[in-house]
Amino acid sequence: TQLLEQSPQFLSIQEGENLTVYCNSSSVFSSLQWYRQEPGEGPVLLVTVVTGGEVKKLKRLTFQFGDARKDSSLHITAAQPGDTGLYLCAGERVENTDKLIFGTGTRLQVFP
Amino acid sequence: NAGVTQTPKFRVLKTGQSMTLLCAQDMNHEYMYWYRQDPGMGLRLIHYSVGEGTTAKGEVPDGYNVSRLKKQNFLLGLESAAPSQTSVYFCASSYSLDGTGGAEQFFGPGTRLTVL
Numbered sequence: 001t002q003l004l005e006q007s008p009q010f011l012s013i014q015e016g017e018n019l020t021v022y023c024n025s026s027s028v029f030s031s032l033q034w035y036r037q038e039p040g041e042g043p044v045l046l047v048t049v050v051t052g053g054e055v056k057k058l059k060r061l062t063f064q065f066g067d068a069r070k071d072s073s074l075h076i077t078a079a080q081p082g083d084t085g086l087y088l089c090a091g092e093r094v095e096n097t098d099k100l101i102f103g104t105g106t107r108l109q110v111f112p
Numbered sequence: 113n114a115g116v117t118q119t120p121k122f123r124v125l126k127t128g129q130s131m132t133l134l135c136a137q138d139m140n141h142e143y144m145y146w147y148r149q150d151p152g153m154g155l156r157l158i159h160y161s162v163g164e165g166t167t168a169k170g171e172v173p174d175g176y177n178v179s180r181l182k183k184q185n186f187l188l189g190l191e192s193a194a195p196s197q198t199s200v201y202f203c204a205s206s207y208s209l210d211g212t213g214g215a216e217q218f219f220g221p222g223t224r225l226t227v228l
Contacts, residue, residue: 042219
């Protein structure tokens with residue numbers, strides 16, 4: 001059973017479109033991170049959110065942590081081909097802060 | 113700084129063979145992790161270590177063993193490889209996760225293992 005479910009699993013869009021990726025759980029997290037992974041490489045951290053309701057912006061990417069700290073979303077405005085990759089959310093559970101639980105991943109392809 | 117390095121990059125094994133994957137980090141991180149990545153499953157934690165000489169089981173530990181004899185190295189062993197262990201393996205390291213902000217995990221480039 002996956003603790004963190006991401007949707008959609010795949011997303012294929014044209015350059016300039018907007019999109020939102022969701023990361024949902026029934027568990028409460030102390031913090032939640034978003035990573036991006038490109039083919040043949042390991043994931044790289046994009047952002048960490050730690051407060052319920054927190055919103056962080058990274059250029060065209062907007063990240064939100066749910067009020068109850070059980071879910072998060074990633075919104076990309078005007079997607080570009082360089083945004084192509086696998087997006088992974090990862091949570092630090094309140095009851096075990098030694099490790100992260102990773103989501104199932106969303107594979108995004110942006111066509112020129 | 114090299115960050116996190118993994119050897120080998122690719123390996124093909126026959127069922128029943130054994131091998132060891134090596135992970136090394138030069139960032140003086142306390143925590144180290146081994147994950148496997150399969151299509152549609154994200155990253156699943158195999159084993160992890162919160163310091164030299166310590167190890168703990170993750171979500172999918174069966175069929176794997178680990179050792180952390182030196183702070184900078186974390187070894188993942190497969191004693192008797194099975195086709196179900198065909199996967200991409202990632203090592204990661206971080207400062208401690210203390211519940212106050214979620215320390216960033218730094219990943220190696222991965223090892224692609226095929227078990228025939």
